Amino acid sequence: MDQPDPKNGAGLILSATEPIRSFLALASGDRHLSEELREIATDLRSKNTVPYRLLRALWTGSDPSTRPDLLGLCSGSDFVFTSPKPREKTEELKLRLLKLREIAERKEYAELVKDITPKKQVEEPFSSYKDQLGFGLHVGLTMFTGYLVGYASFRALFNRNPALSAAGGILGLVLAMLVETLLFIIKTSKDDQIQSSKSFTQSSASFTPTTKKNQ
Template sequence: MSRDSPAPATGPGPGPGLVISTTPPILSFLVSASTDPHLSKDLQQTASKLSSKSNVPYRAIRALWVASRASTRPQLVKLFSGSGFVFTSPKPREKSEELKARLKELAEMSERNAYAELVKDITPRKDSAPEPFSSYKDQLGFGLHVVVTMFTGYLVGYAAFRALFSHSPVMNAAGGILGLVIGMLVETLIFIIQASRYDLKSSSSTSKLKKDQ
């Protein structure tokens, strides 16, 4: 019996499948198969093409070995001795333009958040309430208001004591001083009320910010 089975009319099926590295026994077998008259022209051409490759499909070598004569072909174990599997990395998946834009946006957002976290202790909060009398205009306005109130209190006290003690300049002056002190106390009370409102508003803003976080 000169051969195991009739040679196929065509080469191996589509797709390389498992790929192995070429060794001297495999190369010698491919060279002899490329000129073997018992093989079809397609198989001879396949063997000739594979003989110049460093990696060959196992399916093609198997088809050539099966179609070759048993008396001339090498043992299958010796043929694949020393050969190893060759694995190819899959082609990287291309990212869509929308995905690239989204990833870029997320990276920029992450950088902004990291920068904001880094400088949060040295930059003022945008949503924080302004401190009372923090500007020059507020301070000047409050100072003028205090002067006017104290002056008005002095005049009112002076006029009141003059009406009561018309012939006593000392009492008239004492009444003016009393009115001035009362005006100062009124301004102090107003300042305390404004400061309390600011503290209450600041506490509310801080509590809301913590809840949002």
């Protein structure tokens, strides 16, 4: 069986009881032990905890005729658990925590001033009857123009066939409607981007987050 290393005090920790202290007092003067082990025994006498590896090393090297039973020696002793070292924060984690703190501060600031800050008016498309009427006339004119162009094109291509001419007109109407829809989507998206950019600029100018130094 391998002998425990006297210099290695890691592992199981026991609370020092009276039987253990008495054994350490005897071990500090035991000639069967090396000088190093006697110094360890002397040092452990004044402590409240004893590493089991060192205690077993002292017990193994002591005089078998005078040493107590190992089980009886450890009887009544409690296990002592040490707390792990706190985890060190990496630079990446510190930066992330800093950003989260800034976001939280902005939310707190917005919550504090929401009652005194005037609400932003969102400009909705076609908010007036004039805009609605103008857009409706524009779409109607575009669809009518598309119908005429499609009708005339198919009539010229298919020898004035009424059915195919009507189909061409319907096709031109649908294409004109799709073009108007696409233009409307592009215009609405551009307006939303401009509005968002203005809102972000105003909020950045009205609030400057305070950065606290890490303790």
